[in-house]
Amino acid sequence: ENASAETAATPTDPAIGVVLRPILVGMDSSRRSVYFDPHSPVDRLDNVNTMVTGSSGKGKTQLIKYLITSIREQGANALLLDFKNDFVSDPHFIAGARLNATLVAFDGMPFNPLIPFPIADPRTGKKFIQCAQHITGIASVFRRTYSLGAQQEAAVKNAIRRAFTESGVDPTGTVPFNPETTFPDLAAVGEILEETNPSAYNRLDPLFTLGLFREPFWRTSFASMVNQSAALDFSQLPSDELKNALAELVVLSAHSFLNSQPHCGTLKQVFVVDEAHRVLKADFLERFALECRAYGVGLLLASQYPYHFPPGISASMATKIIHGNDRDLERVRDIVSLLGCPGREALIADLGMFEAIFSNKHFRNTPIRTITYPLYLVLSAIRQSGPMSLEEIERIPGVDPQKLSAGNIVFHLERLGLCESAGGKVRLVRTDS
DSSP: OOOOTTSOOOOOOTTTOBOOOOEEEEEOTTOOEEEEOTTOSSSOOSOSOEEEEOOTTSSHHHHHHHHHHHHHHTTOEEEEEESSSTTTTOHHHHHHTTOEEEEHHHHOOSSOTTOOOOEEOTTTOOEEEOHHHHHHHHHHHHHHHHTOOHHHHHHHHHHHHHHHHHTTOOOSSOEEOOTTOOOOOHHHHHHHHHHHOHHHHHHTHHHHHSOOSOGGGTTOOTHHHHTSOEEEEOTTSSOHHHHHHHHHHHHHHHHHHHTTSOOEEEEEEEEEESSGGGTTTOTTHHHHHHHGGGEEEEEEEEESOGGGSOHHHHHTOSEEEEEOBTBOHHHHHHHHHHHTOTTOHHHHHTOOTTEEEEESSSSTTEEEEEOOHHHHHHHHHHHHHOSBOHHHHHTSTTOOTTTSOHHHHHHHHHHHTSEEEETTEEEEOOSOO
């Protein structure tokens, strides 16, 4: 049975995860259905990881909304990092995908990134925490995102160690896990750093002075983010350095948490990063991309250009959905090189709105017209209510005719071969959509 984003949500135990049913992502040039089917019982993909690229206006964000909604409807959780307010600003999408929205500039971070996770000794089952390793990872995030010098990085690391010590936690080596342990927060680190190295403190000042790490969450670890679906909006933060630092702290915390979990053959959570170039240079992301399938996690990473993705991370993306970068010859060559499809430069240069190259081992370098969130909303409404006029389509909740008119939506649905207009009404012509 074909399954798509319109399939009813399936209640799922987040500890178990889901086996994804196929998601219809578009049609090829012959109007044959193209599915994202990572858990295919015939030929399972290496992972759920998906790379999406394309210039502004090509439909990248609307495709991601559709994919998130489709995955959420099947019961897997999602954690979305939103840097441009493209997602959290859409209340219909947030409600439909059942995401808890946090505006970080106003609400603060919903967990304490200084809390490490216990790892079980495979020989005894006893749990230990590796504070030294976690502290090194935190300091490396600040070094990279704020371009700290060696002395400033050392000062930050020492301040974190001292904050651990003052909280009664040994910051060195591996120590037995105690669930009653109270870890410090970044506000405490800031107080120590201001005293010991004002230069480093001034570089990291926004982390300490904007109230981003608040008392209600001091004892909340990243584990709380795993059993829910959430969107973290960083768009109102005052600098790229701060946005990048917080995003990397989220990724670092996710990686640290996953390393403490048993392996899993299903999908528990999709980790979505738009403007992924902000985190793609993180030291630990390549390893995260390589290992995440084992923990029931998929990465959905989106950025404008393929060259933003380091080769190691690109190689760990089992599925690639590549929209156009217009006729920029260098970017066209990047796409040809990434996909290994010489001779298709003209096709890639001509990719328009809602058009992409879909590539995994099920559909190798297949040009498609994509299904995106506005199209999904209209398909769902027509399926539920029957044929609709353009005026009725414009009144569908979530459809914004100021951004994409009803006529334009219908034009794309007709190109896909999913709908047709007759007698002033738009009706479905395909049952697998």
